Amino acid sequence: MLSWVDGRPAAELPLSDRGLAYGDGLFETLAVRHGQPCLLAAHLQRLRLGCERLGIPFDEALVTDELLAFCAAVGDGVAKLIVTRGDGLRGYAPPTPVQPRRLLLASPLPAYPVGHAEQGVELFPCALRLAEQPRLAGLKHLNRLEQVLARAEWQDSCYAEGLLRDQAGRPIEGVFSNLFLVSDGRLLTPSLERCGVAGVMRGALLEQAHALGIACEVRDLAFDELLAAQEIFLCNSVYGVWPVRRLETRVWLPGPLTRKLQGVARTLLDC
Amino acid sequence: MLSWVDGRPAAELPLSDRGLAYGDGLFETLAVRHGQPCLLAAHLQRLRLGCERLGIPFDEALVTDELLAFCAAVGDGVAKLIVTRGDGLRGYAPPTPVQPRRLLLASPLPAYPVGHAEQGVELFPCALRLAEQPRLAGLKHLNRLEQVLARAEWQDSCYAEGLLRDQAGRPIEGVFSNLFLVSDGRLLTPSLERCGVAGVMRGALLEQAHALGIACEVRDLAFDELLAAQEIFLCNSVYGVWPVRRLETRVWLPGPLTRKLQGVARTLLDC
Numbered sequence: 001m002l003s004w005v006d007g008r009p010a011a012e013l014p015l016s017d018r019g020l021a022y023g024d025g026l027f028e029t030l031a032v033r034h035g036q037p038c039l040l041a042a043h044l045q046r047l048r049l050g051c052e053r054l055g056i057p058f059d060e061a062l063v064t065d066e067l068l069a070f071c072a073a074v075g076d077g078v079a080k081l082i083v084t085r086g087d088g089l090r091g092y093a094p095p096t097p098v099q100p101r102r103l104l105l106a107s108p109l110p111a112y113p114v115g116h117a118e119q120g121v122e123l124f125p126c127a128l129r130l131a132e133q134p135r136l137a138g139l140k141h142l143n144r145l146e147q148v149l150a151r152a153e154w155q156d157s158c159y160a161e162g163l164l165r166d167q168a169g170r171p172i173e174g175v176f177s178n179l180f181l182v183s184d185g186r187l188l189t190p191s192l193e194r195c196g197v198a199g200v201m202r203g204a205l206l207e208q209a210h211a212l213g214i215a216c217e218v219r220d221l222a223f224d225e226l227l228a229a230q231e232i233f234l235c236n237s238v239y240g241v242w243p244v245r246r247l248e249t250r251v252w253l254p255g256p257l258t259r260k261l262q263g264v265a266r267t268l269l270d271c
Numbered sequence: 272m273l274s275w276v277d278g279r280p281a282a283e284l285p286l287s288d289r290g291l292a293y294g295d296g297l298f299e300t301l302a303v304r305h306g307q308p309c310l311l312a313a314h315l316q317r318l319r320l321g322c323e324r325l326g327i328p329f330d331e332a333l334v335t336d337e338l339l340a341f342c343a344a345v346g347d348g349v350a351k352l353i354v355t356r357g358d359g360l361r362g363y364a365p366p367t368p369v370q371p372r373r374l375l376l377a378s379p380l381p382a383y384p385v386g387h388a389e390q391g392v393e394l395f396p397c398a399l400r401l402a403e404q405p406r407l408a409g410l411k412h413l414n415r416l417e418q419v420l421a422r423a424e425w426q427d428s429c430y431a432e433g434l435l436r437d438q439a440g441r442p443i444e445g446v447f448s449n450l451f452l453v454s455d456g457r458l459l460t461p462s463l464e465r466c467g468v469a470g471v472m473r474g475a476l477l478e479q480a481h482a483l484g485i486a487c488e489v490r491d492l493a494f495d496e497l498l499a500a501q502e503i504f505l506c507n508s509v510y511g512v513w514p515v516r517r518l519e520t521r522v523w524l525p526g527p528l529t530r531k532l533q534g535v536a537r538t539l540l541d542c
Binding site for chain 1: 272274276281282283284285286287288289290291292293294295298325326349351353355356360361362363364365374376378381399402403404406407412413414415416417418419420421422423438446447466
């Protein structure tokens with residue numbers, strides 16, 4: 001597995017890194033095609049925003065240069081970029097000056113069954129309810145124990161993803177995906193002001209849908225609205241769009257707006 | 272800095288460790304005196320419980336043997352023990368079988384001002400409100416971004432600790448300490464069912480207070496109860512007990528029950 005630390009090939013990082021000690025950092029997972037990262041600008045924008053909110057210095061030119069060089073070496077696959085706050089011996093206050101650490105890890109494109117994109121996926125109804133922390137909501141940070149616990153709720157491979165809801169029971173996202181509904185011709189996706197990860201593909205699809213003249217709403221959604229929706233789909237920046245074909249006893253067929261945005265996602269991931 | 276990985280001296284760990292990727296692990300911070308870990312049984316018990324709740328296999332005999340050997344090498348200082356779920360290439364589902372990784376890091380005993388224990392400390396009123404996640408509450412897991420953000424709220428060294436409250440404003444704990452109140456001769460400490468870390472020193476003091484015939488209550492506390500308390504103190508398993516002498520405009524003098532339990536903590540940390 002190809003991996004770099006601070007721009008140089010390396011397979012390990014110091015035990016003193018705060019990414020390990022506290023999950024004090026952020027990550028991006030990028031599809032790589034023909035040596036190029038897909039949706040690069042959007043990934044960098046989210047990372048920049050995350051670093052601002054966590055107070056981690058962000059050298060965008062350096063990160064971009066390293067990422068482009070790494071993706072050129074990867075060719076086709078997935079690149080995971082992690083930025084941590086760097087070393088710290090003990091205590092939550094970071095040393096000054098902070099020297100962030102940049103990690104890059106390559107992996108093959110996941111071999112998802114073709115049916116996920118074609119016929120759609122079945123959603124597992126996770127019992128875990130996401131905690132509400134506005135200071136961290138939207139960020140793709142390294143504190144991901146909720147996702148680990150939620151993913152451990154099912155082993156049956158008939159479920160490709162799990163549905164995560166907030167403390168009030170509102171649908172928020174999948175374990176590694178964002179969630180969209182189609183209701184009366186409008187595209188709806190949950191607000192991520194209190195919990196959830198603001199996915200890069202989610203942002204790109206909202207932008208493209210707007211450009212296509214599709215009415216979009218980002219707001220709190222009730223669980224009943226999910227069940228009543230005409231179409232449901234999931235997205236992320238590696239697999240694109242998966243229709244949802246089943247949640248508990250409710251069954252859907254992939255709908256026209258899902259198919260349209262699936263095509264948009266394919267174009268976006270064709271780099 | 273002395274450090275071991277899986278029982279052998281090492282300063283680095285693989286980039287593929289899930290402790291880094293997701294904060295998928297737990298830690299214990301132990302005072303070490305004369306080559307012995309203090310409060311060993313309580314630390315191991317909490318770690319065992321945490322591993323059970325996260326579904327991480329826990330080889331207690333192995334962890335204990337390594338920890339004892341490590342502390343003998345440390346002499347006097349602080350030993351941090353981290354247990355992660357081990358390697359994982361991509362995705363929240365762990366590989367099977369899970370092979371947890373054991374990390375040990377030594378550091379010197381922190382040089383806190385003597386006044387912290389003698390005259391007491393001033394508490395910074397953190398604006399961050401802890402998220403409520405019953406599945407993780409009480410555990411000393413590696414998802415500690417809330418503590419990082421809270422600690423970043425103050426730089427003035429007149430504040431030795433910060434007060435963390437939950438979403439409803441109830442006092443829960445310090446950033447790296449637990450919180451006790453004395454009210455009408457009773458010892459009170461917040462319930463940690465929804466958020467917070469169940470500290471080893473907190474547990475030991477509750478046990479010892481009970482043995483001394485002091486009435487103890489573990490329950491939700493209102494912020495007003497904190498302000499109305501006759502005594503307030505903080506504790507952890509490295510520094511023992513610090514009286515709180517100020518929070519915003521409220522001022523306290525170290526009280527008799529605080530002093531009594533401070534003595535108990537000193538005995539517990541004398542290994």
